[in-house]
Amino acid sequence: MRGTDVSDWRCPVCDSPRSRLLWRVEGDATENGVDPHLFRPSADRYGETVGTVLRCLDCGHASLEQQPTDEVLAAAYGDAADPVSLDEEAGQLETARRGLERIESVVPVGTLVDIGCWTGSFVAAAAGRGWQASGVEPSTWAVERARERGLDVHVGDLSSSGVAPGTMRCVVMCDVIEHLLDVSGAIGSVAEMLEPGGALYLTTPDAGGRLARTMGQRWWSILPMHVQYFTRDSMRRLLERHGLRVARVASHPKVFTAAYYAQRLGGYSAGLARMTVRASERLHLDQKLIAPDFHDRMEVIAVKAG
Numbered sequence: 001m002r003g004t005d006v007s008d009w010r011c012p013v014c015d016s017p018r019s020r021l022l023w024r025v026e027g028d029a030t031e032n033g034v035d036p037h038l039f040r041p042s043a044d045r046y047g048e049t050v051g052t053v054l055r056c057l058d059c060g061h062a063s064l065e066q067q068p069t070d071e072v073l074a075a076a077y078g079d080a081a082d083p084v085s086l087d088e089e090a091g092q093l094e095t096a097r098r099g100l101e102r103i104e105s106v107v108p109v110g111t112l113v114d115i116g117c118w119t120g121s122f123v124a125a126a127a128g129r130g131w132q133a134s135g136v137e138p139s140t141w142a143v144e145r146a147r148e149r150g151l152d153v154h155v156g157d158l159s160s161s162g163v164a165p166g167t168m169r170c171v172v173m174c175d176v177i178e179h180l181l182d183v184s185g186a187i188g189s190v191a192e193m194l195e196p197g198g199a200l201y202l203t204t205p206d207a208g209g210r211l212a213r214t215m216g217q218r219w220w221s222i223l224p225m226h227v228q229y230f231t232r233d234s235m236r237r238l239l240e241r242h243g244l245r246v247a248r249v250a251s252h253p254k255v256f257t258a259a260y261y262a263q264r265l266g267g268y269s270a271g272l273a274r275m276t277v278r279a280s281e282r283l284h285l286d287q288k289l290i291a292p293d294f295h296d297r298m299e300v301i302a303v304k305a306g
Contacts, residue, residue: 061234081141096125110169116176120146252299
């Protein structure tokens with residue numbers, strides 16, 4: 001157990017100083033480096049963090065004990081690029097389509113902004129369903145790819161999105177919140193963007209799930225670019241703190257080709273990855289879209305009071 005006499009860490013969700021050590025890394029919050037190459041969707045440095053991680057004893061949320069600076073992270077995200085993600089466009093669009101179906105069961109089609117939209121797959125899928133959709137993304141490489149598709153996407157982040165208060169029917173944050181230092185400030189900003197009755201759609205790894213607990217620090221969602229580790233309870237607590245009512249919490253499998261999932265095994269064993277890729281090719285399954293549900297990711301829809 002830790003307290004303010006040992007560390008000045010406070011829980012980003014509930015502000016409690018009470019914590020226990022979850023994963024230890026010696027040194028400060030950049031001892032493993034903040035490398036733009038690692039800040040990409042297909043990164044596979046599983047089990048590596050850029051600092052020691054503590055878990056809150058009151059709400060179960062976990063985060064870095066010592067955080068990198070905003071400037072260091074902003075530079076890494078601005079320089080991030082990932083051509084591999086372009087090969088998985090069909091799966092990204094299908095993942096977005098499934099998410100939009102669930103959003104539309106809660107709120108009608110209207111204005112939508114995707115914060116951290118990468119190359120714009122969610123924006124494209126939303127526009128195709130009648131949404132007035134735009135996106136914000138810090139990676140200049142990803143924004144260039146999105147604009148090549150004719151999408152309304154610009155370089156920026158949550159603080160520089162330019163979204164006027166009360167104008168969004170839906171704010172989307174897919175695999176974003178685990179990268180943010182000030183999660184309370186972020187959700188507060190999102191709540192301001194939403195119109196009354198509007199919805200936040202959010203996905204993130206579920207650090208409280210059975211698989212995450214079983215695998216420990218070898219869990220594939222422990223990555224150098226992740227600074228927050230939410231459980232369903234800590235996520236609910238954060239959202240409700242900012243006046244957002246949780247309408248849905250569910251598992252969130254992502255759609256990729258079988259070859260992509262096989263290649264991700266390289267984070268554990270390059271030989272196993274090669275063998276699995278070859279097997280999928282022999283069976284002509286390598287380009288088949290699949291969405292295995294490991295129940296270690298969460299999808300949340302939260303609604304602002306009308």
